[in-house]
Amino acid sequence: xQSVTQLDSQxxxxxxxxxxxxxxxxxxxxxxxxxxxxxxxxxLQLLLxxxxxxxxxxxxxxxxxxxxxxxxxxxxxxPSVHISDTAEYFCAVSxxxxxxxxxxTFGSGTRLQVQP
Amino acid sequence: xxxVTQTPxxxxxxxxxxxxxxxxxxxxxxxxxxxxxxxxxGLQFLFEYFSETQRNKGNFPGRFSGRQFSNSRSEMNxxxxxxxxxxLYLCASTPGAAYNSPLHFGNGTRLTVT
Numbered sequence: 547x548q549s550v551t552q553l554d555s556q557x558x559x560x561x562x563x564x565x566x567x568x569x570x571x572x573x574x575x576x577x578x579x580x581x582x583x584x585x586x587x588x589x590l591q592l593l594l595x596x597x598x599x600x601x602x603x604x605x606x607x608x609x610x611x612x613x614x615x616x617x618x619x620x621x622x623x624x625p626s627v628h629i630s631d632t633a634e635y636f637c638a639v640s641x642x643x644x645x646x647x648x649x650x651t652f653g654s655g656t657r658l659q660v661q662p
Numbered sequence: 663x664x665x666v667t668q669t670p671x672x673x674x675x676x677x678x679x680x681x682x683x684x685x686x687x688x689x690x691x692x693x694x695x696x697x698x699x700x701x702x703x704g705l706q707f708l709f710e711y712f713s714e715t716q717r718n719k720g721n722f723p724g725r726f727s728g729r730q731f732s733n734s735r736s737e738m739n740x741x742x743x744x745x746x747x748x749x750l751y752l753c754a755s756t757p758g759a760a761y762n763s764p765l766h767f768g769n770g771t772r773l774t775v776t
Contacts, residue, residue, distance in 0.1 A: 578762045589666070589752055589767035597762050636705065640762070649695070649718050650765065652705035 552653035567622040567656045569637030579620040580638040632660045666768035680741040687755030694736040699750040748775045
């Protein structure tokens, strides 16, 4: 079974500082990888996705992530955060298996707290 | 284009009751998935429907059920509610059956069981 580990439950950071949110997954098959963001009292919004091709993926709001197959990681980064980036971030994975069925496995989330 | 709409936004029920939650996907989207979000268990997959057929089901008891209508709208039902069913229930839709399509989430229904 798939599992996703987000190594940090909370990450405090000052405004305009860089940030990295870590994500590792366990899978014996090729995967699709996603990062979602959740603001208070809202659903999840897609930040970026890795399906294939370049291992460096750029998303919305200045975020990017790098897929590392050998380390089974998909860390999310932003060079300079804003107060408005304060939210919970979820890493998710689905298998590249064409069973016609699909369920995302989510990590436990990382709460990013941007301080002025 | 309107996003995924979930109703109601908030719900308070008593143990033993049943509840029905509704989800209207983005227009043209045919796949609807449901997830339960709790502080302790995080986000857990409930089930997925595509063209009125349940294609996948998570590890939840039979008290949790769902269905999808011909217009792709979906409902989920929880019978004999337990305190542990208190959660944010999220619905998500995608255009088709592809397993690499990102999910578009609604804002959820927050269910409180007392």
